Amino acid sequence: MQNHHAIIYPLALALLLALITFWINQTVQEQGSRIDGSNRHDPDYMLNNFVTTQTDVNGKLRYVLAAAEMTHYPDDDSTVLQRPRFTQYSVDKPYTQIQGLRGYVSSDGESVEFVDNVKVVRQAYADRGEMQLTTEKLTIEPDKDLATSNSAVTIKQFPKTVITAVGMVYDKKNQTTKLLKDVHVHYENPRTASIKPTQITKEASPASAKPNLNHVVKKK
Numbered sequence: 437m438q439n440h441h442a443i444i445y446p447l448a449l450a451l452l453l454a455l456i457t458f459w460i461n462q463t464v465q466e467q468g469s470r471i472d473g474s475n476r477h478d479p480d481y482m483l484n485n486f487v488t489t490q491t492d493v494n495g496k497l498r499y500v501l502a503a504a505e506m507t508h509y510p511d512d513d514s515t516v517l518q519r520p521r522f523t524q525y526s527v528d529k530p531y532t533q534i535q536g537l538r539g540y541v542s543s544d545g546e547s548v549e550f551v552d553n554v555k556v557v558r559q560a561y562a563d564r565g566e567m568q569l570t571t572e573k574l575t576i577e578p579d580k581d582l583a584t585s586n587s588a589v590t591i592k593q594f595p596k597t598v599i600t601a602v603g604m605v606y607d608k609k610n611q612t613t614k615l616l617k618d619v620h621v622h623y624e625n626p627r628t629a630s631i632k633p634t635q636i637t638k639e640a641s642p643a644s645a646k647p648n649l650n651h652v653v654k655k656k
Contacts, residue, residue: 473495480510490578499524499578502546503539515544520550522576530559534576534583546591549575556583562572571604581608589615 486506490498503517521582524532536550556569571589576582583606591599603616 441640477509477511479507480577482507496527497525515541517541517548520548520549522578524546524578532556532558534574536574546579547575549573549578560594567594582606583608586616598622 462623481625484505485504487500487502489500492498500523502523502570502629503520505518507516508514508519509516513646517539518534520533526532526535534550534556536554538652539551539554540549541547542549551573552570554574556567556574560568561567569589569591571585571587572588574583574585583604586602586605588600588602589604591601599615599621601615601617601619605614605616606612607614
């Protein structure tokens, strides 16, 4: 019996020491992670006047993404942009530019969200006038040629077409725009006013009156 206890006690003591050692290691690691900031939303690098470009298989420019400032956060691999500008180029068509006050790039780099005072401008070309779109939030997926918004949007098409709606899906590949709800369209048919020249005529001078001799009374 004494031999049995002599074996159990050292094993129990060794197990207790192992548990204490494991607890100490875990505590030190947790404190270390708090000290190095890896579990906080702290940036690891920032860039001013950030610019990135992408070309197609033929080397032609597809789009340019620029920002006054770019900040990257390692905890969620997110990227925040200040005053972002996205310019998309197409063959035989004018460029389209998107800008906003802030932007967020997804961790996989597949989408960019523009937030606050978002404005989209497509330049005029051929028989189409300039188009402007304004909203407070717009998400683009450049590789899929998609632009979506769940916010209120206002579309102005030159010369006098105004469309308002809530929510939009623009598919560039299929050249379709889907407005989700509360759609209102104001269209004013441009009129070409014809101005007729004013004819100025001279007033005829009064003819010199000749005395009617038949009505002249002769005095004797």
